[in-house]
Amino acid sequence: GYMMQSSDVADTQHEFKDRLIELMGEDKTDEFFDAWLANHVTRADVDSLAAWGFNSIRLPMHYNLFTLPIEEEPVSGQNTWLNKGFDMVDSLLYWCESNNIYLILDLHAAPGGQGANAAISDYDPSKPSLWESPQNRDKTVALWAMLANRYKDEPWIGCYDLLNEVNWDLPGNTMLRSLYVEITNAIRAVDNNHIIIIEGNWFANDFTGLTPPWDDNMLYSFHKYWNYNDQESVDWIISLRDQHNVPLWMGEGGENSNVWFHDAISILEENDIGWSWWPMKRIETIVGPYSIPFTSGYKNILNYWRNQAPKPTVDEAYDAMMELALNTNSANCHYRKDVHDAQIRQIQTDEIIPFRENNIPGILYMPDYDLGKLNHAYYDIDNVNYSQSTGFFEAWNSGWEYRNDGVDIEPNNDPVNSNGFHIGFIAKDEWTNYTVSVSETGLYSARVRVASTESGGKFHLAVDGEDVTETQTVSSTGSWTGFQDKIITDIVLEEGEHIITLWFDDNKAFNISSIEFTKTGEVEDVLFLALNGNTGDDEKSVEIALNKNIQPESVNQSIENFSLMVGGEERTISSVSAHPNKDRTIIIETEGFLVYTDQIKVSYDGTIITSDSGNILETFSDLTIRNILTPRFILPKKIQAEDYYFMSGFGLEDCSDIGGGKNIGYTNSGDYAEYLIYNNEEKQYQLNLRVAALYGSASITFYLIDENNNETELCQVNTPTTGGWQTWKTISSFVTVPEGVFKLKMYVNYGEFNLNWFEFDTPNDIGEDVNGLNSGVLVYPNPVRNNQLFIKLINSDNTDIQIDFYSPTAKHILTKTCKLNSGTADIDISNIPEGLVIVRVKASEKSFNFKLIKQ
Structure with missing residues (x-):
């Protein structure tokens, strides 16, 4: 349906054919289908695929080209064989052999239909499916036996793909395995040469009950659409290969952008997994090498079926459909050379x-x-x-x-x-x-x-x-x-x-x-002029583009002639030089980092910079610098968890916490997300995390990755059980972040949790509750000099408190549990090192954070 732009009015082949018969009669409909088949795949198509670099063709077959439906068999239980399908495969195989291309036979539409998604397998709900009819299953086995017997000695037949994208409720896949084994036995009775392809249930990806393998010359085929192209996206199937020592093949993927094509093929080939792409052509598309023109005559027919246009005459309908059939010939299609370029050439270079x-x-x-x-x-x-x-x-x-x-x-x-x-x-x-x-x-x-x-x-x-x-x-x-x-x-x-x-x-x-x-x-x-400027990749410089080649030595003494304004304030320039790799570009280095929100202007009032032909650079004032820096979160900042720069493994879901939006979840060990941050000076922050978890605890480590890709651990945080996946709680830690630009990496050590946001906040003043309430807590003396610390809770009925001590870098030092005497705890801190210490006091459901100096 979707390939014909007719999903809403004729989603399956049999529906499409019935509507055409109603419109222009059975003979003309048959003539259209014959013309379509004659034009859709030709010798020229196979020649092109070979020239582009492909080494195999997966042929989606409809059983009705090879045998009659069980409802139309003259003798029930017997099979009538049709030459048409076999002859077409013979021709295609000859073209493939001439180009050294393997032909893979794929039963895309089995007798009765193998999937409830009717468009894929031409399933007719008014008739018994493959799974509801022993006769349909027998016919499927017999068809594969016929194919195997015919092609058993053909070296350019690559594989037999027994069933495409089964999608049917088959508990434990018991019936699916049984049918696969029966087909395998029928094939092996005549052909021990060719590989048998086994696809999982539910669009090829559920292999429940289909292991271990039952044949020593078979492979497992999965399909891949619209998901991430990271290692995790294939690890699940690689584990099946490793466990059973069976080859893998990604038998169908596509319907996406060239970026997805390149990345998917790259990850597959990195893991020694072969692949096949869908589709070669369809009506009005950009995702395949050929796009069939969507003609006005055919659009009129679709609009008639949608009750949006008058009924065409028989001749009008016939002419429109024959035009469409002829347009399926690649010579009449729109050629999308960028598609196969992304799939083949761009993988290599x-x-x-x-x-x-x-x-x-x-x-x-x-x-x-x-x-x-x-x-x-x-x-x-x-x-x-x-x-x-x-x-x-x-x-x-x-x-x-x-x-x-x-x-x-x-x-x-x-x-x-x-x-x-x-x-x-x-x-x-x-x-x-x-x-x-x-x-x-x-x-x-x-x-x-x-x-x-x-x-x-x-x-x-x-x-x-x-x-x-x-x-x-x-x-x-x-x-x-x-x-x-x-x-x-x-x-x-x-x-x-x-x-x-x-x-x-x-x-x-x-x-x-x-x-x-x-x-x-x-x-x-033309005069020697400054044209444009932009920020540099190092986030500390700007580049000025001139209209002529520079005499590099003339730039060396020009620093006093330049001024740099950032956000309306003059910024110190540390150096001015000619770009080492660009003939017409000056680099101005500045002290300190630039950020993506900065408004930057440059002026020049000198006479010493010259072109290589001797022209003097004209002065300029307030040249606007294009700020093309990557956006970073500028600390202190609350960062929504879903606003990552890069992510691996997490899922997103709607969040019911205050503010709504999304949260990340579905966490597993090894998942991580990266966020780009900037900190203008070394500073201590309170790192708050908004978390939720139904059960268990989890552990997260935050890392800073600097501009040289050096990774430093910032802190480790353990998340609690909150009672529900949308029951939210704020937890805190303390970190010291140095000055600079970083990738902040949040890495899951273990456990499951949801994260709505995290926040780098300036630590609370002494005695202030992290939740913004009046703490009623006194910590004294501060500084403390004799290893004796007192903590007093005012107007509190608490009798027990927990005190945690942290270093300024959020490393946990010590935990003490104390009983209050008249609201006061006397604590020995002789095991606490001298210097700045963060003290967290937990009483009931509240926690209070303090800076403490031990001398």
Whole structure:
């Protein structure tokens, strides 16, 4: 259904066929199906797969091409064999053999249907399923026996995939195993050569009752869709391989972005697991190498079935369906070369290659950015769908057109310099790369085609990592499709092959279709100017891009000519130098760190910096620096647990605590999350955690990872049982965080818990309750000099208290339990080291924290 865009009106093949028969008769419907089968897979498709680098094809088979349904058998219990299916497999096998490609036979639709998800197996609820009919199971066994006997000596038959994605309530999978064993025995009666593939129940991933293996030439196949691509996502199936010494195969995955494709294949191959992808083609898609055009005639038929259009005539319906059948031929499809590039080439290399040839002077079409990985050919914030892991669907290409990366592409009808598509749905700091060939060095103008309903969108261009334009501001054109020219002048380009980067500098939206470059003059015709600036990766510097190559030595004595303003205050500059790897860039180092919220401006009033051709750099004032630093939590700060920078293993769920939102949970030993933080000075904090747990205790360790990737333990925290997964309690510890930028890693040592948020807070003053209540607690003397400490509870009926002593780095030193005498406890602290100590007093359900100096 979904592959035909008909899920809501004809979700299965038999429903689709019945509706066509009603519309244009049985003969014309059969003619359509024959044309579809003749065009959908051809010799050219197999040749292409081989050329792209694939070594196998998994063929999804419908039993009705090989034998009649049990309801149509002339003699009940006997099997009528149809040549059509066998002949089609013969042809495909010949094409595969000619290309050294293995053919894997996959029974996608078994007699009666093997799954309640009817669209997958063509299950008809009005008839007995595979599991409700011994005759259907007998026919399935017989079909595999026929296939095995026919292909037993064929070396390019790779495997027999016995049943695709069973999804039926089969207690213990007892009936599934029984049928698998019966099919295996029938195959082995004639064929001992070929591998047998066993898929689990519930869409291939439940192997309950299907171990140990019953054949010495079989493998287990699982399917993978929409989940994370980390080691944990495959560990569950690897353990099955290790336990039973049986090979694994990821028999079906896909329907996601190129980022997901690359990451999934990478983790599979790292673990020596073979794979197969879905689909090769379907109607109007970006997720496969070929997209079948969604024709107006076929849309009319669907709209009629939806009661949204008049009934087409027989001839209109026939013409529309035959057009659709012919369009399934790859020669008539839209070719998505980025898909197989992500699956094959990008697994092996970070290299980007041109999507098309780009010459300057000439036109760059914005959707034709280079082929390559995320962060190499492009960057887009939304680039993958992990809905199976997160519970939330996320679009990657929000325009759902042209390419399968995160870049958002839509169609347009701009008559000027358009290839029919444009980039839209932009976000700050997204970018795309274009490999170009510049015919000669000189000054160029750029004619940029943009459209927007509002003014204020910003972008700039860079060449080989150095800005070549100032930041450009887009004005409203009146509509999203009303493209107009934005002209940029005096762009210096050098002859040769280069990479042009289109940077988006603001979240204000606009669409961009193309850039046409025209040579307008020579480099010497323009002054030596500062164009742009941005923050450096080290978070302590800014980079100034100039329009001409710098004479490096001229920069060395220029520090007194620069001023740097951060948030309206002058910041000390520690050094100014020419960039070691960029010809047109100056680096200004500053004392202290910069953060992503800083507003930064640079001025220059000197005459000593020159270009390599002798031009003097023009002075400039208040050049705005693009702050492209990664956002960090600036301490002190409350951090929502779900706002991690990176995470492995946790799940998210709705949180009923005050403030709502999400909490992380489903914790296991080894799970961790990382958060980016900045601390402007070494300081002690009270680390508060908002936790919940139905049972048991858990242990968390927090680590700081510095800019050199050195990991230091910050503290270890034990979480309590709170009585429920949404029964929340705040616990605290004390930590000292040094100055600097860090990744804060929260690591689960053991146990299950939910975490809503954690907070770095300035420690409470002496005598203040962590919950903000009047403590009524006195700790004295402070400082303490004679190892005798007194703790007094005022207006309290407590008779017992617990006192915990911690070092300033939150290391636990000692626990004492004391009885009060007239509300006061006399405590010997001779075992406590001298210096600053954190004292926590627990009385009833309250706890009180104090700083204590022992001398």
